[in-house]
Amino acid sequence: MAEKIAVVTGSNKGIGYAIVKGLCERFDGKVYLTARDVSRGKEAVKKLNELGFQPLFHQLDITDQNSIDKFKEDVLKQHGGIDILVNNAAIAFKNDARDPFSKQAEETIAVNYFSLLRVCNSLFPLLRQNGRVVNISSSAGHLSRIPSEDLRKKLGDKSLTIDSLSRLMEKFVSDAKVGKHTEEGWGNSAYVVSKVGCSALSFIQQRLFDNEKPCRNISVNAVHPGYVDTDMTSHKGHLTIEEGAAAPLYLALEDHGLKEKYVWHDKRVVDWYGETPAIY
Numbered sequence: 001m002a003e004k005i006a007v008v009t010g011s012n013k014g015i016g017y018a019i020v021k022g023l024c025e026r027f028d029g030k031v032y033l034t035a036r037d038v039s040r041g042k043e044a045v046k047k048l049n050e051l052g053f054q055p056l057f058h059q060l061d062i063t064d065q066n067s068i069d070k071f072k073e074d075v076l077k078q079h080g081g082i083d084i085l086v087n088n089a090a091i092a093f094k095n096d097a098r099d100p101f102s103k104q105a106e107e108t109i110a111v112n113y114f115s116l117l118r119v120c121n122s123l124f125p126l127l128r129q130n131g132r133v134v135n136i137s138s139s140a141g142h143l144s145r146i147p148s149e150d151l152r153k154k155l156g157d158k159s160l161t162i163d164s165l166s167r168l169m170e171k172f173v174s175d176a177k178v179g180k181h182t183e184e185g186w187g188n189s190a191y192v193v194s195k196v197g198c199s200a201l202s203f204i205q206q207r208l209f210d211n212e213k214p215c216r217n218i219s220v221n222a223v224h225p226g227y228v229d230t231d232m233t234s235h236k237g238h239l240t241i242e243e244g245a246a247a248p249l250y251l252a253l254e255d256h257g258l259k260e261k262y263v264w265h266d267k268r269v270v271d272w273y274g275e276t277p278a279i280y
């Protein structure tokens with residue numbers, strides 16, 4: 001039988017790095033640490049080597065189709081498939097960022113939604129039987145975080161397609177470009193819209209996998225890793241990166257039978273369509 005393969009995007013630091021570390025400890029197979037920047041990636045691999053772990057490394061910039069294609073080609077050639085895909089890479093503008101909101105909206109949606117989609121479109125054909133996909137969303141990715149009821153209805157519609165979801169994401173960006181995003185009901189956080197997009201996409205992906213023939217029994221779940229001490233939170237998060245990796249590792253490795261779920265850092269399944277959960 002082919003050796004099992006796990007891939008984590010954006011894993012040179014933060015939660016992604018801790019997910020790679022946890023997979024090296026617990027996964028019976030090879031683990032790819034990937035990074036857009038080769039030297040940052042290799043530095044992270046070196047740190048893990050010093051701890052006694054041997055992850056593989058590959059450059060992977062999720063915004064760059066050539067980089068994704070090269071990764072796909074190499075994985076296919078060397079291993080023939082993927083068993084676990086953790087979509088972790090993302091960006092967040094700081095609260096005090098001076099970039100115009102239109103730019104924040106465009107870049108955030110481009111990375112956190114469209115690049116996530118691009119990676120999935122490219123790598124999903126490589127997923128093997130019983131494969132697992134873990135999409136790192138956020139508490140910000142709960143449906144209730146979108147103020148407009150009409151938009152919530154559209155985003156939470158169980159017959160929503162990836163094309164219509166992508167059009168909604170594009171609409172947010174164009175509304176932001178003309179300064180109408182609040183008026184149009186999106187609220188004022190590009191990160192929220194991108195992570196709601198990530199959650200909604202995960203559920204559509206699961207429904208598509210459920211209907212594929214032959215069925216590979218792939219599971220897709222979205223997860224909020226908690227408020228974690230990383231560069232993204234300017235180290236204000238109260239959880240360690242290992243604690244932030246716990247729920248993603250649970251979804252990637254354990255025998256939980258979960259599909260199409262939105263899971264919290266304490267492994268609770270949270271109703272994505274319901275009220276905003278009390279604890280972030």
Ligand SMILES: NC(=O)c1ccc[n+]([C@@H]2O[C@H](COP(=O)([O-])OP(=O)(O)OC[C@H]3O[C@@H](n4cnc5c(N)ncnc54)[C@H](OP(=O)(O)O)[C@@H]3O)[C@@H](O)[C@H]2O)c1
Nearest residue numbers: 010012014015036061062088089090138227228230231232
């Ligand atoms: N920290 C939290 O409290 C928290 C809460 C909820 C959800 N999350 C989510 O958890 C995930 C990890 O966040 P984190 O806190 O660990 O963030 P982080 O410390 O900022 O790390 C983000 C990682 O993504 C990588 N990345 C960014 N753009 C990329 C691209 N185009 N291609 C490939 N890699 C790219 C970064 O690489 P570089 O080093 O090259 O920039 C870095 O390795 C994200 O999806 C985030 O939205 C975090």
